[in-house]
Amino acid sequence: MTSRLHALCFDAQDPIRLARFWADFLCWGRDEGRSDDTTLLPSDETGFRLRFLPSPTPKTARNHMHFDLTSTSLDDQRQVVERALRLGARHIDIGQRPEEGHVVLADPEGNEFCVIEPGNSFLAGCGFIGALAGDGSQEAGYFWSRALGWPLVWDQDQETAIRSPHGGPKVTWGGPPLMPKTGKERLHFDLAPPVGGDQQSEVERLVSLGATRIDVGQGDVDWVVMADPDGHEFCVLTPR
Numbered sequence: 056m057t058s059r060l061h062a063l064c065f066d067a068q069d070p071i072r073l074a075r076f077w078a079d080f081l082c083w084g085r086d087e088g089r090s091d092d093t094t095l096l097p098s099d100e101t102g103f104r105l106r107f108l109p110s111p112t113p114k115t116a117r118n119h120m121h122f123d124l125t126s127t128s129l130d131d132q133r134q135v136v137e138r139a140l141r142l143g144a145r146h147i148d149i150g151q152r153p154e155e156g157h158v159v160l161a162d163p164e165g166n167e168f169c170v171i172e173p174g175n176s177f178l179a180g181c182g183f184i185g186a187l188a189g190d191g192s193q194e195a196g197y198f199w200s201r202a203l204g205w206p207l208v209w210d211q212d213q214e215t216a217i218r219s220p221h222g223g224p225k226v227t228w229g230g231p232p233l234m235p236k237t238g239k240e241r242l243h244f245d246l247a248p249p250v251g252g253d254q255q256s257e258v259e260r261l262v263s264l265g266a267t268r269i270d271v272g273q274g275d276v277d278w279v280v281m282a283d284p285d286g287h288e289f290c291v292l293t294p295r
Contacts, residue, residue, distance in 0.1 A: 056249035056250075056251070056252055057201075057202065057203055057204035057249060058202055058203060058246040058247065058248060058249065058257055058261070058291070059203070059246065059247045059248075059249065060102065060103045060203055060219075060244060060245075060246060061103060061104065061244075061245045061246060061247040061292060062094070062103055062104040062105065062106045062244070062245040063103055063104070063105055063106070063120075063187065063242060063243075063244060063245075064105075064106040064107075064108055064242065064243050064244070064245055064290075065105070065106070065107050065108065065164075065166060065241060065242055066108055066109075066110035066112070066114075066239075066241040066242075067107045067108065067109065067110060067164055068109075068110060068111065068112075068113060068164060069163075069164070070093040070107035070108060070109050071092050071093060071107075072163060073107050073162065073163060073164055074092055074093045074094075074095060074105070074107045075092070076142050076143050076144075076162055076163050077095060077105055077107075077162070078095050079142050080138065080139055080142050080144075081095070081097075081098070081183070081184070082098055083095040083096060083097055083098050083105070084096055084098065086104065093106065093107040093108070094106050094107075099182050099183065099184075099223075100182060100221065100222045100223045101182065101184055101223045101224060102219055102221060102222075102223045103223075106245065110241070113164075114164055114165040114166070114241055115237075116237045116238075117149065117167065117234065118166055118167055118240070118241055118242055119189055119190040119191065119234060119236075119240060119242070119287060120187055120188065120189045120190075120240075120242045121166070121167040121168050121169065121187075121188055122168040122169070122184055122186070122187060122188070122224075123157075123168075123169050123171050123178060123184075123185045123186040123187075123188050124168060124169065124170050124171060124183055124184060124185060125171055125173075125175065125178050125181065125182070125183055125184075125185040126170060126171060126172065126173050127173055128173050129172070129173060131173065132158065132170055132171075132172060132173060135170050136158050136160065136170050139160055139170070140160075143162070143163040144160045144161060144162055144163070144168075145160065145161055146158070146159070146160060146161075147159055147160065147161045147165075147167065149167065156171075156172035157169045157170060157171045157172055158170045166241070166242070169188075171185060177209075177225075178225070180222075181218075181222075181223065181224050181225055182222075182223060182224065184223075184224045185224060185225070186216070186224050186225040186226065186227050187224055187225070187226045187227070188227045188229070189226065189227060189228050189229070190228070190229055190233055190234045191228035191229065191230075191233065191283075191285050191287070192213070192228060192230065192231065192233060192284065192285055193210070193213045193214070193215050193228065193230060194265070194284045194285070195215075195228050195283050195284050195285045195287070196210070196215025196216070196217065196227075196228040197215065198264055198265050198266070198283050198284050199217060199226065199283065200215075200217045201264050202246070202261055202264055202266070202283075203217070203219075203246075204220075205217040205218060205219050205220065205226075206218070206220065208225060209225075209227070212230065213230030213231060214227070214228065214229055214230045215227070215228045215230075216228070233285065236285075236286050236287075239271050239288060240287055240288050243287070243288045243289050243290065244289040244290070245278075245289070245290050245292055246289060246290065246291050246292065247292050247294070247295070248291065248292070248293075248294050252294065253294060254279060254291055254292070254293050254294065257291055258279050258281070258291055261281060261291065262281075265283070265284045266281045266282060266283055266284070266289075267281060267282050268280070268281055269281060269282045269288065271288060277292075277293045278290045278291060278292050278293065279291045
């Protein structure tokens with residue numbers, strides 16, 4: 056039994072505004088079981104939630120993860136970009152070349168995402184969110200494959216990718232050179248222990264796979280903060 060990817064969490068200075076942007080852009084609804092508007096439920100086979108958590112700290116560095124969004128035609132790619140811009144996104148330059156074909160945007164708080172050109176075979180069949188693309192090592196890809204029980208669907212030249220057996224987006228790691236880590240990440244995973252499992256046993260299993268327990272100033276909380284082999288934070292929740 057393995058952890059379940061419960062949510063991808065974003066630190067946000069205005070969580071409600073950012074949640075509304077992504078809800079409108081992705082056509083996802085909010086979690087009716089919560090009293091706020093900052094947790095979104097997928098409307099497709101993505102499988103994990105999006106959570107937007109309050110943070111007083113503005114974004115200052117490039118995120119180590121971003122969405123790669125798919126398109127079905129050049130016209131569809133243009134329409135996706137235009138919809139994002141209408142909702143509050145903006146174009147950004149991270150060194151991409153015009154011939155690469157994808158469009159790089161940032162959401163209202165600067166979180167990067169890409170709208171990929173049509174015909175990308177790597178993302179075929181993955182849905183609108185084709186991938187959660189990450190800066191990370193091969194070791195991190197192996198760790199997350201074992202942690203989630205998701206098989207490797209790419210392992211070449213130190214680049215790795217995994218995907219849930221139930222479908223949905225791929226999660227990818229691009230291999231070296233890695234970006235320098237400059238502090239607490241603005242995006243992190245929330246993991247839920249397996250059904251019938253307990254938090255402490257799952258933490259111990261993840262440690263055995265290469266994770267570490269860390270302190271990011273969380274204080275007395277009911278979740279456990281950990282880091283993967285690349286030092287990127289994630290949380291293990293209490294069973295619900």
